[in-house]
Amino acid sequence: MEIVYLSRNDVEGLDVTMKEVLEVVDEGLRLKGLGKTQMPPKPSVYPRHNCVMHPMPAYVGEMDVAGMKWICGYPPNPAKGLPYISGLLILSDPETGIPITVMDATWITAVRTGASAGIAAKYLARKDTSVAGLLGCGVQARFTLAALVETLPRLSRVRLYDLHAASAERFVAEMGPKFPDVALEICKAPGDIAAGAGVIVTAIPILREPDPEPLDAEMLEEGMLGVGLDYDVAWTQAAIRSCDRFVSDDIGQLLYGKEHSGHLRKIPDVIDAELGEIAAGVKPGRQNDTEKIFSMQMGIGIEDLVTAKLLYDRALQAGAGARLPL
Ligand SMILES: NC(=O)c1ccc[n+]([C@@H]2O[C@H](COP(=O)([O-])OP(=O)(O)OC[C@H]3O[C@@H](n4cnc5c(N)ncnc54)[C@H](O)[C@@H]3O)[C@@H](O)[C@H]2O)c1
Structure with missing residues (x-):
């Protein structure tokens, strides 16, 4: 068994567009609105003052995507030349639970967060x-x-x-x-x-x-x-x-x-x-x-997972990323 590992460069190199992310995030939100997703509220741990770590598991029915993002927000990081937000994301095969991919979650977080603001504007502005x-x-x-x-x-x-x-x-x-x-x-x-x-x-x-x-x-x-x-x-x-x-x-x-x-x-x-x-x-x-x-x-984790699935499918098509043994 092996997983596809996608580094931040791999993720960014797939050239997924904001338009594509808007489409999948909108669809993920729609499925949530129809009660076709599972997503417990994200808990938090604070290893340092103001610095948070969250696990974000979810399952998106119909799209059949399951997994979890592990994401950290560190306000002191930018002054050290490091990103405020960093983390990893795992997708598992919903049929077997076996991990299929691990990828950097910094770009995913930013693109789906932007997309979520754009979707709010689409419906509410x-x-x-x-x-x-x-x-x-x-x-x-x-x-x-x-x-x-x-x-x-x-x-x-x-x-x-x-x-x-x-x-x-x-x-x-x-x-x-x-x-x-x-x-x-x-x-x-x-x-x-x-x-x-x-x-x-x-x-x-x-x-x-x-x-x-x-x-x-x-x-x-x-x-x-x-x-x-x-x-x-x-x-x-x-x-x-x-x-x-x-x-x-x-x-x-x-x-x-x-x-x-x-x-x-x-x-x-x-x-x-x-x-x-x-x-x-x-x-x-x-x-x-x-x-x-x-x-x-x-x-929300749903936004991350649908974006990650888009990236994973694109990586398989392009042969991008590294294959690592489980
Ligand atoms: N809701 C979500 O889904 C989601 C996802 C990711 C990040 N975030 C949050 O978004 C925020 C920004 O994250 P980021 O990755 O863009 O960080 P960043 O460090 O890249 O950007 C933050 C910017 O805010 C500026 N700033 C700091 N204090 C300010 C103030 N009082 N007034 C105006 N500007 C100020 C900083 O100079 C910096 O340019 C964080 O709070 C982060 O936790 C939310």
């Missing part, structure tokens, strides 16, 4: 959204931009803020040429990203003692969609609760996180829907142009 705001100009923000370009056809301007001006400048230098039809504007203050923005996506470090939350209720435009990829650290309670509807990628995981992580105290008592229920048509997406919607997306 105003159709005429032309301006988006991004808080934090790191890895997740790069993939979020790539996804928003796909799912918001009228997107023409993105307002950016990063605590470190140099990170925002690097973002513009790297992403500007990739998306020449979208003007990237660096803002002076974090709240400025919200001006005129139909979608705001936040992706800053999740700290136990975060800096004052940058985004407050009065900054949010009528009809906007807020997407929190970083729990609730970037938003005041008033901002989150000023929204008419609150959506999450997984209510079980959200409530588990609220109980166990020390975060998520600001979320409302009523969670209106899961994004997958909206993708499946079980619950409505945006209902009018004025409602404000908040989508809290903590990241």
Whole structure:
């Protein structure tokens, strides 16, 4: 018996596109919304202050994909020249349980996180959204931009803020040429990203003692969609609760996180829907142009596994990666 091992270079070299990832993640969410998946809430261990490790097992029925991602988020890493997010992913044969592949999960995490923000925008943003705001100009923000370009056809301007001006400048230098039809504007203050923005996506470090939350209720435009990829650290309670509807990628995981992580105290008592229920048509997406919607997306194993299956199939076709004995 042998597994296919895919390093980060192998994964990136398969040239899977954001469009392809959006399709499989949307389908994975739809199956979740139809109750055709299994996914317990992700537990956490904290080996160092603020530094988290999560196992993320799941099974996606119909697509017949089973496995687990093991992912770590270390806020001190970027200062050491290391990625904030790193980990590995295993897929097992659902018939026998035998592992078929192990792959680097850094790229998978970023691409499916961006895709999930893009899918939230597809279902929950105003159709005429032309301006988006991004808080934090790191890895997740790069993939979020790539996804928003796909799912918001009228997107023409993105307002950016990063605590470190140099990170925002690097973002513009790297992403500007990739998306020449979208003007990237660096803002002076974090709240400025919200001006005129139909979608705001936040992706800053999740700290136990975060800096004052940058985004407050009065900054949010009528009809906007807020997407929190970083729990609730970037938003005041008033901002989150000023929204008419609150959506999450997984209510079980959200409530588990609220109980166990020390975060998520600001979320409302009523969670209106899961994004997958909206993708499946079980619950409505945006209902009018004025409602404000908040989508809290903590990241779910289903998104990882469907992306990993896409990569695994592509690697088999291409003969990519190393074959290792079990
Ligand atoms: N929801 C999900 O599925 C998911 C998946 C992966 C990562 N994340 C989260 O996304 C966040 C970003 O991860 P990343 O991989 O992009 O990290 P990163 O280190 O690449 O980027 C974070 C950026 O935020 C900037 N920043 C730090 N504090 C800030 C502040 N107060 N205001 C504005 N900018 C600030 C940093 O300078 C950096 O550029 C983390 O909280 C991570 O846990 C979420």
